Amino acid sequence: MVTVLDTADIAPDDRAEAMYTAMISASVPCFLIQEESGAGIRARMNIWPMEAMQVFSTESTGIRLVRTAKQARADDAAPLIAFAVQTGSQGRQSHLGHQRLVPQGHLLMMDHSAPYDYAWSGDGASRCIQVSLDQLTLPVDVVRSALPHLAASPLYPMVTDHIAHLTGNIEDLLGDPASAGIEEITLGLTRALIASAARQDRHTRAALAETRLTQIRAYVRRHLTEPDLRPARIAAAHHISERALYKLCAQAGFHLTRWIIEQRLEGAREELAHPSGSGHAVAAVARRWGFSDPTHFSHRFKDAYGISPRDWRDRAYETS
The missing domain is CATH 1.10.10.60 (Homeodomain-like)
Known part of the structure; x- marks a missing residue:
């Protein structure tokens, strides 16, 4: 973990600038508007860099983040997609022509290649993962069309719960050798959520199949040391037949027993x-x-x- 900001260690007159610097280093260039000033600003930010994604948390007094169209156009880095669980206060999101209130415990998605306006008032908090669009392997138009429909997807509660637990327990997970596939699992779940919410049949089928496979891999990793870990048990744990399990693995070019x-x-x-x-x-x-x-x-x-x-x-x- 890298603590990039703790205003308790910063002089009041320097807190606004320190928070702005920390925010754009953790995410992307944007304008930061503070609800408080001077000694009234309180914030703490932590970052956990990983191989395929980045996890970071923010706890602060009221803020508003505005990314303009000009900033989005000028950013030549690989497009980033953020998934954030609102863990304190209520968030407000305006993005790609859609406005939404984000209650505590709910999930939002942000396409950093487009303008946005995101805020909360009072003491708020958010835990976020950022992945590149390339890692999701979905077209940007599918990602954008999914944004207003995320909560309607049957996968929304599961993915929200996964990201909340992932970001809330990231220290323990990174220290556990059995969690080596956590990034693969997370990418599979977020990809499936987007495809489902976008109602793109071809992408949805492929993403859901991949998600099921990543869940199977995660289950296997958790139970690797158990001698009775056999295909029948794995299939039963995922409510499918052994035949369906083997078919799913074969379609992905994946030999379960050998793996x-x-x-x-x-x-x-x-x-x-x-x-x-x-x-x-x-x-x-x-x-x-x-x-x-x-x-x-x-x-x-x-x-x-x-x-x-x-x-x-x-x-x-x-x-x-």
């Missing part, structure tokens, strides 16, 4: 290489990652990495 084994091997490899794993028996690590037969595990490991698990553990220990 589970690869993920388990990688988890075991990381554990064996970790300094705390130097005293762990290979058989115990194998069992912990779902391999009941240590000999089978050793063969799989050597086929995958060209070295036995024991030699890999010892080499990692010697170089640590």
Whole structure:
């Protein structure tokens, strides 16, 4: 986490300028209008840069952010799409010809390649993810047509809940090796929400299928160490048949069983290489990652990495 602003550490006369600088560094150039002045300005902003997206939080006294058409045209960076959950006060959004009140706990979307006006009064807060349009792999016209219809999508509550939990627990998630696919999951969910809200059948079908697949991958990652993780259990957990599960994976060019084994091997490899794993028996690590037969595990490991698990553990220990 990077704390880019905490007005408690800033002289009152410098707070307005400091908040403006922090805001445009976290997001995009815009005008910032403060409801308070001097010592009345209170704000804290944190940023969590990730590989495919950026998470940031803002808590402050009343603000208004205005991005003009001129600023949007002058910005030659890759277009950013923001998804924000209003976590304090009530937001007001005017964007692409639509005006909306955003109650606490609700989600809004912003296309930074277009002008907007966004504000709240009193002590407010927002938690936001920003992704590039390229990462969403959806045309900008689909994104824009979805904006006024987000809340009508059946996916809206699920995506709002996901982003709220993601941004609210980002520290714990980033520190958990089992959350490695969180960006992929988030991109899949936001893509599906946009496609659903835009009512674009072709995009909707593809996005929903991809979202289901990312949910399956996330489920597998959460339960990788459990020996009974089999296709029947995975299918039942997602309320589909095994046949539908295999069909979904095949359409995506994704071999489920092979991928589970690869993920388990990688988890075991990381554990064996970790300094705390130097005293762990290979058989115990194998069992912990779902391999009941240590000999089978050793063969799989050597086929995958060209070295036995024991030699890999010892080499990692010697170089640590």
